[in-house]
Amino acid sequence: MAMEIKLDHHHLPPPLRCFRCLSLSRTSSPSAILSLSISVFLLVSFVSADFNVTSIAFEEGYSPLFGDDNVAPYPDGSGVRLVLNPYTGAGFISSSPYQHGFFSAKIKLPADYTAGIVVAFYTSNGDVFEKNHDELDIEFLGNIRGKKWRFQTNLYGNGSTNRGREERYTLWFDPTREYHRYSILWTDTNIIFYVDEVPIREVIRNEAMGADYPAKPMSLYATLWDGSDWATAGGRYKVNYKYSPFFAEFKDLVLEGCAIDPLQQLPSDDCYYKNAHSEAKDYVTITPRRRAAMRRFRQRYMYYSYCYDALRYPVPPPECVISPVEKERFKDTGRLKFGGSHKRQKRRRGRIQREPIPDGQFDDM
Numbered sequence: 363m364a365m366e367i368k369l370d371h372h373h374l375p376p377p378l379r380c381f382r383c384l385s386l387s388r389t390s391s392p393s394a395i396l397s398l399s400i401s402v403f404l405l406v407s408f409v410s411a412d413f414n415v416t417s418i419a420f421e422e423g424y425s426p427l428f429g430d431d432n433v434a435p436y437p438d439g440s441g442v443r444l445v446l447n448p449y450t451g452a453g454f455i456s457s458s459p460y461q462h463g464f465f466s467a468k469i470k471l472p473a474d475y476t477a478g479i480v481v482a483f484y485t486s487n488g489d490v491f492e493k494n495h496d497e498l499d500i501e502f503l504g505n506i507r508g509k510k511w512r513f514q515t516n517l518y519g520n521g522s523t524n525r526g527r528e529e530r531y532t533l534w535f536d537p538t539r540e541y542h543r544y545s546i547l548w549t550d551t552n553i554i555f556y557v558d559e560v561p562i563r564e565v566i567r568n569e570a571m572g573a574d575y576p577a578k579p580m581s582l583y584a585t586l587w588d589g590s591d592w593a594t595a596g597g598r599y600k601v602n603y604k605y606s607p608f609f610a611e612f613k614d615l616v617l618e619g620c621a622i623d624p625l626q627q628l629p630s631d632d633c634y635y636k637n638a639h640s641e642a643k644d645y646v647t648i649t650p651r652r653r654a655a656m657r658r659f660r661q662r663y664m665y666y667s668y669c670y671d672a673l674r675y676p677v678p679p680p681e682c683v684i685s686p687v688e689k690e691r692f693k694d695t696g697r698l699k700f701g702g703s704h705k706r707q708k709r710r711r712g713r714i715q716r717e718p719i720p721d722g723q724f725d726d727m
Contacts (some may be wrong), residue, residue, distance in 0.1 A: 412543060413559060413645050415466060417614040420454075424615065427453035427583065441613025444586040446472075446479065448603045453585035456617055459487060461579045461633055463619020464645055466545035466556075469502075471511055472586075472608040473538035476504030477599035480589035481610045483544055485580035494521035496576035498546050498553060502537070503593045504601075511537050514666075515555045515563050520573035527679065529563060530666040531659075541613060547645055548576065548619075554648065561648050561656045562664075570680030579622045586610045618643070660688065671696030 418424075419439035426433040429452035432445035444452040471481055481502040488495040499516040514530045535542065545556040553565040553576075567575045586608065590600035618640050620633035640646070648656065668675060669682035670692040678684060693699055 413466070413545070414643070415464070415616045415618060415645075417616050420615065422457075423617050424454045424456055424582075427455045427585065429453065432586075436613065441468075441611065441615065444481075444584070444610045444612070446586045446588065446601075446608040446610075447606050451585065451587035453583060453587070456582040458621035459490075459579040459581040459623075460485075460617065460619040461622045462548050462550060462640070464545065464547050464616060464640060464643065465582045465619075466543055466614075466616035467584065467612045468541035468543045468614045469537070470539075470541045470611040471502055471537045472504065472610055475507045475602055475605045476511065476608065477506045477594040478588060478590035478601035479504035479608055480585075480587055480593050482583065482585045482587075483546075483612075484583050485546060485548065485576075486583055487578050487580045489581075491521070491578060494573075496520065496578050496580055498548055498576060498580070500544055500546065500555060503589070505594055506599050512665075517553060517565060517576060518574075519571070519576045520578075522574045525574060525679065527565070527668050527681075528666065529664060529668065531562065531663045532665065533557070534659075534663065541611065543614070545616075545645065548580075549641060549646070554645075556645065557659075559645075559652070560659055561652050562659050564648060564656070565681050566683075568680055574679075575681075582617060584610075584612055661691075664688075665698045667692065667696050669696070670694075 417440070420435045420442045421439055424442070429445070429450040432447065432450060432452035433454055434443040434445065436442060442454060444454070446452065465483075465485060467483060469481070469483065472479060481504075482499065484497060484499040484501070486495060486497040488497065495518065497516070497518040500513060501516070502511055502513045505511060510532050512530060512532055514528050516526055516528045518526070543556070543558050545554075547554040547556070551567050553567075554561050555563045565575075588601045591597045594600075620636040622633060667688070669678050669684060670689055672694040674696070691698060
């Protein structure tokens with residue numbers, strides 16, 4: 363016998379609003395409801411916790427990158443506000459580059475109408491290695507009022523911008539209402555992207571990747587800027603400065619790793635010690651419980667993956683681990699089977715031109 367359930371997502375705590383996103387029918391069996399409840403619990407059970415990390419005061423570890431007047435450190439040193447107005451955006455950079463490490467911040471994104479806005483949290487060495495830079499990205503893409511923020515992760519090694527490795531997702535919470543931790547772990551053997559304590563993507567290094575795996579020292583960057591030409595529906599919706607200024611908040615900034623001279627050929631003994639210390643931390647290991655949460659996140663919230671984009675990559679790049687369950691959900695374009703488009707747009711971010719990925723406007727998942 364079917365049991366009727368009525369869920370008003372507006373009265374649920376933010377993490378549990380993902381019930382609405384899971385497309386339950388209004389008549390579901392008790393076993394289906396129990397299975398869904400377990401899935402949601404595994405995904406959100408990490409959110410109330412936080413990694414055991416030590417933050418660095420903004421003035422001690424970072425400096426403005428551009429838009430100095432729009433970079434406003436908190437008086438207590440715990441973070442910084444970036445501002446986008448009709449004149450400029452803003453950004454900051456770590457005081458030193460790092461040879462591997464854990465880079466993390468609690469971030470709150472701009473609210474209301476945010477189409478065309480890009481908030482980026484990433485590592486790069488593009489200013490030092492202009493033609494063969496490395497990069498690890500988390501980029502948040504704004505949207506029109508009533509639509510969700512989306513975000514993407516990406517990586518480049520040795521200037522491999524023609525082989526972008528983008529994945530795109532939505533979130534199970536509203537990132538404009540409160541702070542959430544976003545993190546990048548980069549070691550010699552793997553890369554993990556985290557949202558709170560949920561790992562959402564892991565890239566394991568293998569020999570076939572060659573120099574495509576980021577290997578040179580990188581600095582941490584954070585930027586808030588106008589991406590009107592590509593960020594929302596392939597440039598269909600622009601930044602509307604009627605709603606400006608726009609604010610992105612960063613606090614509890616973490617730099618765990620070895621600061622290094624970018625032209626240094628070999629890490630120092632001190633770096634070996636610091637990297638070994640970092641790699642013993644909790645965030646390096648994807649436990650079975652976290653792996654289950656990662657699988658559920660990818661099933662519920664990933665809407666594009668380059669690994670399944672057969673038009674772009676007839677042979678998947680070597681680091682791709684093809685999941686039959688994931689593959690069944692995607693078209694040959696790497697996009698979900700229930701919507702979107704495969705438009706190619708030319709895009710830029712600051713000084714570095716990237717390989718585009720198809721963009722489209724998505725309704726709630």
